Amino acid sequence: MKSRLEAAGLSLLVLYFAYHAFAGEKGLGRWSDAQMELEDRKTELSQLETDIGRLRTDIRRLTPGSVDPDFVEAMARDKLAFVYPNEIVLITSEPSSAN
Template sequence: MVSRLEALGLSLLVLYFAYHAFAGEKGLGRWSDAQLELEDRKADLARIEADLTRLRTDIRRLTPGSVDPDFVEALARDKLAFVYPNEIVLMASAGSIAN
């Protein structure tokens, strides 16, 4: 028969391993946190890859020899605020623009 001391020792050993399986550095709690972090990183990667694809397309549209004039005009209007002499520019405050 197993003595009380042996039973106590075995119980403490089981509790020790059970604690570390759930709350330890590499336990189930940390694993679920790591899964959430992984999903966040995957979303970041997808955003970065979409930006990279867009930038590669923009580079291709601005490559000498195959420049897209409509794209250059859109960039000049957007980034440099270029307008044609006969155009009328309407200014609106940021608070008055409705989505």
Template sequence: MWTRHHKNRKFGRLVLPAVTIAFLGYFGYHSIHGDYGLKAGEKLDVLLATRNTELASLVHARKKLETQVRLLSDGSLDRDMMDEKARYQLNMSKPNEIVIFNR
């Protein structure tokens, strides 16, 4: 009868835990710092908030422009609006007027 004698190796007992730690460490790091990780999600939330505020300001500006276009459109010319635009384009005013440019 043959018997095998194995030395008690400490290295053999550490292989599986070392591979497991490396595996979990790799995926743990990328779940936090990766392209689709938690940090990227936070950056995306900040970007979304800034884009929403930018969108709100652009929508407000567009509504303002649509109102001005509606006042200058066919059939319903508003004399005050037409006078304001003409004075602005020609850079003229009456002597008793105060002109404030909003830019």
């Protein structure tokens, strides 16, 4: 009788720990979710690093003493919609890239 009770108690204990190993707060299910989130964050980090590199290049092109006049002109045309007096402006229904 005692051995059956011990076996039942041990079985319940093993089931308890097995359940929490798979479905608990820090179980395998949560681990796989964390791995997918990690991959998403790595992708986001890669995109941000690319943006940072592009912005650093733009900063170097706008640094006093080494300003790139073509870059300044392109920025003024794109962001501020500047045009020369003899140019013709066509307005389209598509949204422009100027923000």
